[in-house]
Amino acid sequence: MARGGPRNKMPQQDAAKRVKNFDEVALGYTEEQAIDEAERCLNCKHKPCVAGCPVNIDIPAFIELIKSNDFTGAAAEIKKTNSLPAICGRVCPQEEQCEKLCILAKKGESVGIGRLERFAADYEAAHSTAEAAVEPENPGLGQYNVAVVGCGPAGLTVAGDLAKKGYSVTIFEALHKTGGVLRYGIPEFRLPRNILDREVKYVESLGVKIITDIIVGRTFRVEDLLRNGFEAVFVGSGAGAPKLMGIEGENLSGIYSGNEWLTRINLMRAHREEYATPIKIPQKACVIGAGNTAMDCARTAMRIGSKEVTIVYRRSRSEMPARAEEIENAEEEGVKLMLLTNPKRFIGDEKGAVKAIECLRMELGEPDDSGRRRPVAVKDSEFIIQADTVIVALGQNPNPLIRSTTEGLETQSWGGIIINEETGMTSIAGVFAGGDAVTGEATVISAMGAGKIAAEGIDQYIREKHDITTE
Amino acid sequence: MCSKNHGEMCNLAELTPDSLKNTIVHKEKLSPVLTLFEIRAPLIANSAKAGQFVIVWTGEHGERLPLTVSDWDAANGTITLIFQEVGRGTIELGRFEVGDEIPSLAGPLGQPTEIKDFGTAVAIGGGVGTAIARPVAKALKDAGNELITIVGAREKSLIILEDELRSFSDELIVTTDDGSYGRKGLVTEPLKELLDSRKIDFVVAIGPLPMMRAVADTTKPYGVKTIVSLDAIMIDGTGMCGGCRVTVGGKTKFTCVDGPDFDAHEVDWNELRARKAFYFEEESKDRQATLAGGDE
Ligand SMILES: Cc1cc2nc3c(=O)[nH]c(=O)nc-3n(C[C@H](O)[C@H](O)[C@H](O)COP(=O)(O)OP(=O)(O)OC[C@H]3O[C@@H](n4cnc5c(N)ncnc54)[C@H](O)[C@@H]3O)c2cc1C
Numbered sequence A: 001m002a003r004g005g006p007r008n009k010m011p012q013q014d015a016a017k018r019v020k021n022f023d024e025v026a027l028g029y030t031e032e033q034a035i036d037e038a039e040r041c042l043n044c045k046h047k048p049c050v051a052g053c054p055v056n057i058d059i060p061a062f063i064e065l066i067k068s069n070d071f072t073g074a075a076a077e078i079k080k081t082n083s084l085p086a087i088c089g090r091v092c093p094q095e096e097q098c099e100k101l102c103i104l105a106k107k108g109e110s111v112g113i114g115r116l117e118r119f120a121a122d123y124e125a126a127h128s129t130a131e132a133a134v135e136p137e138n139p140g141l142g143q144y145n146v147a148v149v150g151c152g153p154a155g156l157t158v159a160g161d162l163a164k165k166g167y168s169v170t171i172f173e174a175l176h177k178t179g180g181v182l183r184y185g186i187p188e189f190r191l192p193r194n195i196l197d198r199e200v201k202y203v204e205s206l207g208v209k210i211i212t213d214i215i216v217g218r219t220f221r222v223e224d225l226l227r228n229g230f231e232a233v234f235v236g237s238g239a240g241a242p243k244l245m246g247i248e249g250e251n252l253s254g255i256y257s258g259n260e261w262l263t264r265i266n267l268m269r270a271h272r273e274e275y276a277t278p279i280k281i282p283q284k285a286c287v288i289g290a291g292n293t294a295m296d297c298a299r300t301a302m303r304i305g306s307k308e309v310t311i312v313y314r315r316s317r318s319e320m321p322a323r324a325e326e327i328e329n330a331e332e333e334g335v336k337l338m339l340l341t342n343p344k345r346f347i348g349d350e351k352g353a354v355k356a357i358e359c360l361r362m363e364l365g366e367p368d369d370s371g372r373r374r375p376v377a378v379k380d381s382e383f384i385i386q387a388d389t390v391i392v393a394l395g396q397n398p399n400p401l402i403r404s405t406t407e408g409l410e411t412q413s414w415g416g417i418i419i420n421e422e423t424g425m426t427s428i429a430g431v432f433a434g435g436d437a438v439t440g441e442a443t444v445i446s447a448m449g450a451g452k453i454a455a456e457g458i459d460q461y462i463r464e465k466h467d468i469t470t471e
Numbered sequence B: 001m002c003s004k005n006h007g008e009m010c011n012l013a014e015l016t017p018d019s020l021k022n023t024i025v026h027k028e029k030l031s032p033v034l035t036l037f038e039i040r041a042p043l044i045a046n047s048a049k050a051g052q053f054v055i056v057w058t059g060e061h062g063e064r065l066p067l068t069v070s071d072w073d074a075a076n077g078t079i080t081l082i083f084q085e086v087g088r089g090t091i092e093l094g095r096f097e098v099g100d101e102i103p104s105l106a107g108p109l110g111q112p113t114e115i116k117d118f119g120t121a122v123a124i125g126g127g128v129g130t131a132i133a134r135p136v137a138k139a140l141k142d143a144g145n146e147l148i149t150i151v152g153a154r155e156k157s158l159i160i161l162e163d164e165l166r167s168f169s170d171e172l173i174v175t176t177d178d179g180s181y182g183r184k185g186l187v188t189e190p191l192k193e194l195l196d197s198r199k200i201d202f203v204v205a206i207g208p209l210p211m212m213r214a215v216a217d218t219t220k221p222y223g224v225k226t227i228v229s230l231d232a233i234m235i236d237g238t239g240m241c242g243g244c245r246v247t248v249g250g251k252t253k254f255t256c257v258d259g260p261d262f263d264a265h266e267v268d269w270n271e272l273r274a275r276k277a278f279y280f281e282e283e284s285k286d287r288q289a290t291l292a293g294g295d296e
């Protein structure tokens, strides 16, 4: 294949089989496929793809290393700016980022940059001998403590980067497990837990302490951290408050937010007999929304044995915000799409459980602020669809807990924490923030990128405060 | 690690997972189905206020259970939980012994109960709800209220904390459904007599849903401010999942962050009852299996 040819397909678990398990869907390139795919890269001098990468990985450089069979070297090149490549290679929306700007995308299919990133990261993980202990760059900084609130990708990145510099870092996490959305939100058939566990272990191996079951704002406040032992605090508390529709009947039982549905299954493993958290296997589940969370909810519902799963979305297919690949996967697995349809109210049975949704047909009107055509209800088009389970997956608002318990912390009207883009510092000296807590629901890679910026900002802040000049 | 507790908030940078082990220091069976734990949890003991709760996770296969903090001792760094062994989770929790560590304990969560000098306050505890009503009642008394406490249960062995409540209440009334102790009947009977006979300024009721609802119905015609503490189904307890939502005054609220206390006259009780009963089948199957001895 190589130059000029189409891109190498990602080997996948067969749809009929995978819909019965939670194993990873995409199986990853073989060495031959990876080299063949790498050969397609033109090694462009002006590297247009790099501009699309939120953490500026030198993409042609790592692809060149794959071409020359140096897979470990390729992983090392990626790791210069991306600390979680095995995760990003799996969950980044590359088609919106690097691959969108790839020169080959103009004429045909871009280089499979994400697939190659994943390949290099997995190769390294499989072949590296016991992780050599990383020596902190400057052990003298160990006397300075930094607190990180939240153990999602933003928090893990800040913690890892600061620990490498030599700081003593403690992560405080509200839940009983690490990973944030990577654990409770993104299902394991997209991101296997051993990969997440490996990344968390790596951060711990750098000396970072992770303390779970601490709800900052309740167990203690941000200001307590600053007053009792920490030089700086990073807030990476994510978005994490579900958006609801606000229509009649939404609190009937059997209606879940996407977060609740995914948390029950991904975090609490409610679908497995030996786990105590309950869940009902749907006969007919409807998922409202068409983003990545909606796809994850629908595909998870299929896997726990639902008879029928339908995505209900008010716009048309081309406006669906989920990654094209995930929509395809969902359809292959038997998820149905009901487009240009919007729920008007939920109808309950005599026990107060949802049994049907009254919907309206929609048509597309003028473009709205997002540039997508605005869906408009067709008059008198009401119709009823049956559903014993409804999952409302419309995205997240920032969780108000930190905001409401931290005096002087400035936020946007919608709740996002305001920061200085260059340093990550908030309106409070010594308090930094990044990730979904700042941007609203975004991506793993942007949370990681924000973590990197804040790590530099915190380093600079502590150095200035204590007049530290050593490199 | 600093001294054994964090009553005076110590250097938080010295905390380690090991220094925060939630060890059970005291266990007491208050009745065949009611268990009391005193647990080492210095950070929670330091911040807890009346009306707040914790989330307990009993281990890999366990669920996250919300339990209201019944008492706390900041100086000793311990909290007290009283729970009824009703479902799989609480039965499993009841199997922990002194010296065992609770795998996960997070809190304090929720809004503290609004406490001020209302005048004459009635605090009502039903069954295990009495354990939760205790700190609220005490705080009401400390704030200057004249305090009347009503405690109700199915039968005598389920009446708890009687002596302690008597020690700080201006008046204590005990009722049992079967008349095996105190007055025979429901808590709403003495409540109605009080409402008819004197000026009551504030009522707080904590207990099983039908009892709280009955209290709401009883006080409503009198227009007396009435607060209830709702025990919706929860998972995270931090506002992340929305599973705990209730309709109060026509608006959707999350019990774990907006509550657990709400105006009893505004709660949509039918909806709450339906949401709480949704997993009844799954739960009773689990409960049978747990009682049959299968620990996991
Ligand atoms: C279902 C789903 C699928 C997604 N799929 C993708 C995808 O394919 N690709 C992609 O790039 N992005 C995806 N995203 C978005 C992505 O997961 C997030 O943008 C990213 O995880 C944000 O990282 P974060 O570190 O800012 O926050 P989070 O991952 O949300 O982590 C925040 C952590 O902070 C903890 N926390 C919150 N408040 C407190 C507190 N007060 N005290 C202590 N701890 C606290 C939380 O428990 C959580 O663990 C998806 C999101 C969802 C919900």
Ligand code: SF4
Pocket (backbone or CB within 6 Å): A040, A041, A042, A043, A044, A047, A048, A049, A050, A059, A060, A101, A102, A103, A104, A110, A111, A113
């Ligand atoms: S734009 Fe595409 S072809 Fe050019 S260097 Fe980047 S990945 Fe290779």
Ligand code: FES
Pocket (backbone or CB within 6 Å): B233, B234, B235, B236, B237, B238, B239, B240, B241, B242, B243, B244, B245, B254, B255, B256, B257
């Ligand atoms: S328990 Fe999840 S939001 Fe309240």
